[in-house]
Amino acid sequence: MSTTITEDQIETLVIESLQTFGADPEQITREATFEALDIDSLDLAELSQIVHENYGVELKGSDVAEVKTVDDAIQLIASRL
Amino acid sequence: MEPVVVTGVGAVTPLGVGARTLYERWTAGVCGVRDGEAPCEEFDPSDFLSAKDARRADRFTQLALAASAEALADAGWESGGELPYAAERIGCVLGTGVGGIATLTGGQDTLRERGGEYVSPLAVPLMMSNAGAGAVSMRHDLRGPSYAVSSACASGAHAIGSGLRMLQSGEADAVVTGGSEAGLTPLARAAFSALDALSPSGISRPFDARRDGFVMGEGAGVLVLERADAAHARGARVLGTIRGYGASSDAHHLTAPREDGEGQAAAMSAALRDAGVAAEQIDYVNAHGTSTPLNDRAETHAIKLALGEHAKRIPVSSTKSAIGHLLGAAGAVEAVATLLALRDRIAPPTLGLSEPDEGLDLDYVPGSARPLARARNGAGAAHGADGTASEERAVLALSNSFGFGGHNAVLCLEAA
Numbered sequence: 001m002s003t004t005i006t007e008d009q010i011e012t013l014v015i016e017s018l019q020t021f022g023a024d025p026e027q028i029t030r031e032a033t034f035e036a037l038d039i040d041s042l043d044l045a046e047l048s049q050i051v052h053e054n055y056g057v058e059l060k061g062s063d064v065a066e067v068k069t070v071d072d073a074i075q076l077i078a079s080r081l
Numbered sequence: 082m083e084p085v086v087v088t089g090v091g092a093v094t095p096l097g098v099g100a101r102t103l104y105e106r107w108t109a110g111v112c113g114v115r116d117g118e119a120p121c122e123e124f125d126p127s128d129f130l131s132a133k134d135a136r137r138a139d140r141f142t143q144l145a146l147a148a149s150a151e152a153l154a155d156a157g158w159e160s161g162g163e164l165p166y167a168a169e170r171i172g173c174v175l176g177t178g179v180g181g182i183a184t185l186t187g188g189q190d191t192l193r194e195r196g197g198e199y200v201s202p203l204a205v206p207l208m209m210s211n212a213g214a215g216a217v218s219m220r221h222d223l224r225g226p227s228y229a230v231s232s233a234c235a236s237g238a239h240a241i242g243s244g245l246r247m248l249q250s251g252e253a254d255a256v257v258t259g260g261s262e263a264g265l266t267p268l269a270r271a272a273f274s275a276l277d278a279l280s281p282s283g284i285s286r287p288f289d290a291r292r293d294g295f296v297m298g299e300g301a302g303v304l305v306l307e308r309a310d311a312a313h314a315r316g317a318r319v320l321g322t323i324r325g326y327g328a329s330s331d332a333h334h335l336t337a338p339r340e341d342g343e344g345q346a347a348a349m350s351a352a353l354r355d356a357g358v359a360a361e362q363i364d365y366v367n368a369h370g371t372s373t374p375l376n377d378r379a380e381t382h383a384i385k386l387a388l389g390e391h392a393k394r395i396p397v398s399s400t401k402s403a404i405g406h407l408l409g410a411a412g413a414v415e416a417v418a419t420l421l422a423l424r425d426r427i428a429p430p431t432l433g434l435s436e437p438d439e440g441l442d443l444d445y446v447p448g449s450a451r452p453l454a455r456a457r458n459g460a461g462a463a464h465g466a467d468g469t470a471s472e473e474r475a476v477l478a479l480s481n482s483f484g485f486g487g488h489n490a491v492l493c494l495e496a497a
Contacts, residue, residue: 021136022131022136042202045202046201046203049202052198
């Protein structure tokens with residue numbers, strides 16, 4: 001399953017999730033920090049749940065705690081597929 | 082002890098958004114009950130909350146945030162501006178009966194249908210009963226003591242009483258207090274129906290012979306309390322004074338009040354003592370008046386026990402006739418409505434009341450509002466019979482709230 005998922009698909013999933021959490025769509029770039037997007041630990045817990053639901057990958061709290069930018073999140077997810 | 086005054090009020094109710102909207106529509110005879118329930122149809126969370134804040138808040142918290150924003154603005158606390166007191170000296174006490182019940186039942190549905198791993202991480206922070214108080218303190222940077230108070234349908238009044246005590250004890254210089262509830266869910270409907278508490282006819286008509294239960298509503302009411310000297314020093318407009326607060330317990334039954342009304346009367350008497358006023362000084366009683374057969378009879382007994390012969394000389398009416406029963410928000414919303422009515426010297430009506438039940442023989446202000454008669458021998462006249470000015474006496478009301486569990490809370494309010 002994991003071989004068919006592209007980074008673009010992960011990016012789409014992450015960006016859609018961030019928009020759902022209330023982040024300003026115009027500010028969402030791969031370089032944007034979660035702090036700037038007002039994305040906090042509760043949002044990242046939700047994101048982990050969405051990633052698990054879509055890709056079957058479990059992200060631990062300690063993994064997510066290291067994530068600072070949108071790109072960090074995408075890379076972390078891609079590395080676990 | 083320095084009096085505690087009300088400098089701002091806010092409300093979201095089945096009669097609309099705004100404390101004055103509630104008061105004006107109720108006194109105009111408008112009823113917010115639709116198809117046997119009383120939702121806040123005019124409330125749109127996006128008017129008050131960003132998309133992010135809205136999804137971080139159960140509806141009961143959204144209602145509390147909206148009512149609080151109105152109350153703080155009404156008190157002249159500039160939104161996002163400097164607070165009139167040190168943030169650490171401003172408390173927040175909000176009542177709720179059940180908190181985020183829609184979040185709770187939604188989480189339960191997810192658990193059952195999809196599994197535990199799909200239950201939202203937002204479930205706990207949204208459903209917890211203190212979520213409203215937490216959100217309001219965060220929104221306005223209130224860093225003094227904040228917590229929730231829960232005593233079923235007396236929660237709102239107990240919260241205001243707790244806020245009053247917080248000020249009187251010196252624990253805070255200002256308190257944002259009230260209550261909120263958003264329980265219009267299938268579970269709450271089924272559960273209250275199972276108790277035969279909900280009105281099968283879907284009509285809220287307190288004290289009427291045909292009353293058959295309460296109509297469930299939702300909403301929030303919030304008041305800003307400050308000490309009088311500090312409020313005057315900052316030039317605040319004062320709406321009224323929380324003169325007293327009394328609370329008691331029936332210690333009798335999980336849901337039924339004592340038939341003789343003694344527990345409720347004890348809370349009313351305690352509120353009078355706390356206020357330092359005699360029963361004869363009360364001009365109006367805002368009844369708990371749920372429209373259930375048991376409450377309205379017991380409460381009528383209680384009012385007579387607490388006020389004696391004076392009970393028959395003053396108007397007694399129920400806000401629930403216009404907005405249904407707001408459960409944990411009821412006491413707060415009713416305190417707001419009572420204070421605004423008292424300021425205008427208006428006795429608001431008990432809507433839908435046309436055939437008072439046998440033995441329910443107080444003046445329930447059936448059908449339409451009327452000017453509030455001054456209760457005591459003309460002593461309240463601004464000018465004496467000889468035309469000389471005399472001190473205008475206080476205009477006072479009691480606001481009753483009683484909850485399942487036998488919790489009784491009564492506020493004594495004075496209009497400015």
